[in-house]
Amino acid sequence: MTARDVDAPAVAALVADAVLAPSMHNAQPWTFRHRTGDGVLELRADLERAMPRTDPHDRSLTIGCGAALFNLRVAAAHAGLAPAVRLLPDPGDPVLLAEMHLAAAAPGPAPGPGTPGAEAPGPAPDAELAALHPAVRLRHTSRHPFTDQEIPEPVRDALCAAAAREGALLSFTHPWHGDFLLDLVRDAEARDLRDAAGREELERWTRLGAEADTAVDGVPDYAFGPRKSDGRAPWRDFAGRRPVAGQGSTAFERQPHLALLSTHGDRPADWLGAGQALEHVLLRATLSGLSTSLTSHALESVELRRLVRDPVTGEGPVQMVLRLGYGPPGTATPRRPVDEVLTFG
Incomplete structure (x- = not known):
């Protein structure tokens, strides 16, 4: 699967898993933007959900966003993707915390023996991450x-x-x-x-x-x-x-x-x-x-x-x-709708 194959419903499904991550007071301090042109999913900090008194440097806010990023990685692996992640990719845009290339374009013809014009396989999904997917929910x-x-x-x-x-x-x-x-x-x-x-x-x-x-x-x-x-x-x-x-x-x-x-x-x-x-x-x-x-x-x-x-x-x-x-499992807490935190453009 290449980046252009990851359509809007598939991206929304990934984000639906990402937002199940824990965050301080369940503030869910994140937004996502899918750049359809290059197949990149951005993770951004939502500073309107910051807590200036208890988290003045946004440390806990950023940890929560990191947990959401890990869920994204797990969901992508479960979906058969092998995403490449860049942390803090733009020093001029500090709320852009990470970029995830949902799938790298398949490389060109493999050198050496083989069928002319055949494409070498892309990176394989991370099986260990994919195995964690049932635990997300x-x-x-x-x-x-x-x-x-x-x-x-x-x-x-x-x-x-x-x-x-x-x-x-x-x-x-x-x-x-x-x-x-x-x-x-x-x-x-x-x-x-x-x-x-x-x-x-x-x-x-x-x-x-x-x-x-x-x-x-x-x-x-x-x-x-x-x-x-x-x-x-x-x-x-x-x-x-x-x-x-x-x-x-x-x-x-x-x-x-x-x-x-x-x-x-x-x-x-x-x-x-x-x-x-x-x-x-x-x-x-x-x-x-x-x-x-x-x-x-x-x-x-x-x-x-x-x-x-x-x-x-x-x-x-x-x-x-x-x-x-070992004890009673926790209770599910509410989540913002995906269409409230995910945009396309």
Whole structure:
């Protein structure tokens, strides 16, 4: 299949998978543009969905876009394409985060023996990425308690390998460092309670009552999960001080399985790589029967973020804290319609 064979419905199907990626507060801070002339699909940051208080440098926004880019790669491989991706292709256009050539034009006649005029085959689709495709629609953030069951070493190794393939590092925390991270999350929660601007930003991206039934973005109340009555799992209380009908409370695990996703650098290209690594890990975890959730709570403060890195094994800035385990799957959250985020031209 060549670039000119990828028609509008096929492009829309790719984007429909891309937008299922996680993003901070489910803000979905991305748009896509298909350049029909050269078969390039652009991924752009939607800065109208930025969060100046909690994400002043658009780090989390860019990570979310990187996760959407990884879903695009998975969807393309599943569709039999072998796309070439360029990150940050135009320094003069900083919101253009990536370009994906959906298929390279088939090369000319193959040299040497063979049928005259025959075309050599193009690059093959990535079978490993294609195998992740079923998880794209199964992966949801779970804000429910997990069991205390250990994650087998082979599964941990596979998740670390998934991150490494995208140029990132995934490291599971030792219990003592996990306890320290939980303290940092509690510190972040306490700071949020005193920060009126932060509460206003959070409330902008939460959907309560009837609004949750028609929402196309944000975190609806049915995905908040129960309040903690006991336990120490890292967990952002999206309800805040607002009552949520039927939310209830329950005990969470006391020693959650936490993992840190780190990169070598801390610039936009690294954040895009972190987003791709994050989604690679989440999809692999989903296929391994794990439930997952994310917390960036302690990473939203410059002072706290410096402390998150493991002082023994930490090799770079931490971009995300993951909670993994065996428990109820997450609830699907709303998505913006494809025709709202995809244009052609």
